[in-house]
Amino acid sequence: MNGKNNSQNIIFRNLSIHDIPQLAILAQRAFQHGPDSYWAVVGAKRVQKTIVAEYMGRLIGAIEIEILKFNNEKHGHVGYIFVDPDFRRKGIGSKLLKLAEKWFAERNVKCVWALTTPDNIAAQRFFLKHGYKIVTKEKVFKLLGRKNAKRLLRRMVYWEGDIIFQKEL
Numbered sequence: 023m024n025g026k027n028n029s030q031n032i033i034f035r036n037l038s039i040h041d042i043p044q045l046a047i048l049a050q051r052a053f054q055h056g057p058d059s060y061w062a063v064v065g066a067k068r069v070q071k072t073i074v075a076e077y078m079g080r081l082i083g084a085i086e087i088e089i090l091k092f093n094n095e096k097h098g099h100v101g102y103i104f105v106d107p108d109f110r111r112k113g114i115g116s117k118l119l120k121l122a123e124k125w126f127a128e129r130n131v132k133c134v135w136a137l138t139t140p141d142n143i144a145a146q147r148f149f150l151k152h153g154y155k156i157v158t159k160e161k162v163f164k165l166l167g168r169k170n171a172k173r174l175l176r177r178m179v180y181w182e183g184d185i186i187f188q189k190e191l
């Protein structure tokens with residue numbers, strides 16, 4: 023894909039069950055055949071909603087999202103977000119995240135959570151660019167209470183040292 027004109031040919035839509043083989047190929051390319059290649063496909067089957075980007079019949083990006091309820095408040099969780107290496111830095115990840123936030127906002131979600139590993143600088147810059155703030159694990163406990171914080175961290179598959187992001191919508 024070259025230039026901005028072709029970006030008009032990208033379709034953003036919900037994942038269908040028929041997309042799973044293609045999603046697996048995308049995940050392998052995006053996560054360089056590491057363990058996340060597998061878990062991203064498992065994640066897509068587990069979450070409430072996965073939005074994909076498609077270019078000329080090929081999946082080139084995906085975002086996996088769900089709503090969790092804590093103390094009667096709805097919280098958004100961005101699970102895996104990944105874009106094919108050949109299509110990065112063209113705004114596709116941003117568009118997927120914006121669509122996710124729109125979906126959350128329409129459902130009265132006021133707060134969104136995401137997580138990256140400490141070595142994933144690209145993803146950290148990405149979330150910071152989109153207005154997410156880094157919060158400590160202790161802050162999560164303070165904000166949500168022990169039980170809900172533990173639930174969220176488990177759901178995000180938090181590992182000591184991971185970077186937690188939060189955004190108020």
Ligand SMILES: CC(C)(COP(=O)(O)OP(=O)(O)OC[C@H]1O[C@@H](n2cnc3c(N)ncnc32)[C@H](O)[C@@H]1OP(=O)(O)O)[C@@H](O)C(=O)NCCC(=O)NCCS
Nearest residue numbers: 102103104105110111112113114115116144145147148151
């Ligand atoms: C993180 C990821 C989804 C971003 O997707 P993308 O389509 O390339 O993102 P965008 O083009 O919308 O980038 C938006 C902004 O994020 C930041 N950003 C994205 N990639 C970056 C990089 N490699 N280095 C520094 N900043 C980066 C920039 O500020 C960028 O804006 P700019 O291009 O105008 O400078 C993509 O890099 C990816 O798939 N990574 C592998 C999977 C992964 O680690 N996912 C996150 C954890 S699940």
